[in-house]
Amino acid sequence: MSDTITPNNNKIELYTSKFYATCTLGGIIACGPTHSSVTPLDLVKCRLQVQPNLYKGNLQGMKTILQKEGLSKLFTGVGATAIGYSLQGAGKYGGYEFFKHFYSQTLLSGDMEKIHKHRTSIYLAASATAEFIADIMLCPFEAIKVRQQTTIPSFCNNVWEGFSKIYKTEGFGSLYKGITPLWCRQIPYTMCKFTSFERIVEYIYSKLPTKKQDMNPLQQISVSFVGGYLAGILCAAVSHPADVMVSKINNERKAGQSMGDATKQIYKRIGFMGLWNGLGVRIVMIGTLTSFQWLIYDSFKAYVGLPTSG
Template identity: 75%
Template sequence: MTESPKRRSLELYTKEFYSACTLGGIIACGPTHSLVTPLDLVKCRLQVKPGLYKSNFSGIQSIFRNEGAGKTFTGLGATFIGYSLQGAGKYGGYEYFKHFYSSTLCRGDPETIHRWRTSVYLLASATAEFCADIMLCPFESVKVKQQTTMPPFCNNVFEGVNKIYKSEGIAALYKGIVPLWCRQIPYTMVKFTSFERIVEYIYSKLPMKKSEMSALQQISVSFTGGYLAGILCATVSHPADVLVSKVNSERKMTESMMDATKRIYGKIGFMGLWNGLTVRIFMIGTLTSFQWLIYDSFKAYIGLPTTGH
């Protein structure tokens, strides 16, 4: 990893370093996902009931007009808590597993690490996301219930968790874990790997080395790379995102995950897996770019190098 133009205040790959990256992930993911809750609300409702709104903007207008301004942020609490936990596991875990795989599989050899860097990025991001989703899943289940149930399923995230747990047991909070993994793991693999390679390409085309650039210049590269990576990962993970919403909303407790998926797919078909793609590309592109902006700004602020070569 290239040295930052700022003096480091933390030593790389220590407990303090991973703690800082974990905190950076919380700051990057919790607030950004929360800000786009209105878009996520419309997207989830359209996935469950296509044609409910004429467009994303008309959907927000309809909710504002018919349900009140506060209802446009339905699911905010579950979103903030769930994605803060997920961000902690995703970013902090990615930094840990990237170093772990580089040290073990590549034995710390710089040439081997460079040659196999894409594989390291893919493995590290997949492992980190697998763990992060275990923390996210209960809150994602509550969020989808809140956003797709009329009348409202619950008044707040804690009431929602308690209601699901008491009526259906803890398994109900994790009934969407498999489609969540199917959505989030490919998403994160593309998000982190494409970001690393895009940023690497941008730096290779610039007239100066990364080590010679200011923190602001480096963060600008992170923002650009993040948006391009966001477009790619939104497209790759969208079919699974639709299934997560459908399964959390429609799966019967007596159904296996496979049976529920087959039934839902039989009802919506292949084209139904792409409902809401346009808004998701816009939402995830914006989310991803700002997450990398916030995460790398935080790293630069505390004296760590920004992500990427």
């Protein structure tokens, strides 16, 4: 047992309400702080998605913001990010654990041979369902965050002021006008994130001389970190076009305009190549985010006495 992780001796039975509550808490801890920590990168990415010629690159963008707007403005949108992605992490990680077991039991009757054979389908279905629900909690805060980050100067000073302004001038429904592109971005992203992570980690363990159950927690968490980074690169590329659309729709969609019309109008203006603006920044951001999320999530699981993921 590693000296760097001291597990809790109170055993948590798998697939109980306490197990799911623990995984939900782990998701909050993994997602809220990590997304908040990369707010400066997210700020530059969102602005470049809306105005491609605003900065020459990520570092130049942050330097420009620092010089012209001040240090605090590098973290524009951090409040909405922290709240929104904590809620999303709760639904995503806790929901994934729940639906993975639920589908295994209901669709495959708990038959381990069938579960192993169809495990990729289980991963895909469970992650998609969990993310669908998680995005409903995330969407209002994502709308506020994007509006804060893509208006110069920012249309509000904090998340509560942003919520109040949008609610009073545009109505509550405006906070959900980006839900469809958010689903289009996040569901494929999460399906790729969880499924590729599971299969990459499975492959890594198959090539190691020591079986997973014989490894100490630190060794297992190291595997999770590597698997998480590789999975992050894949899911960043898969979900990037929808990510660009989320930023532009939240920023540009007019009141009363349908989602389809807004999407067509934006695509006509930016073209296919415009959907890939900011991809390099997002690969760095999402790869880092995903690896540290799995690192934190599995460290937390190991600490409370649960097995690591994968």
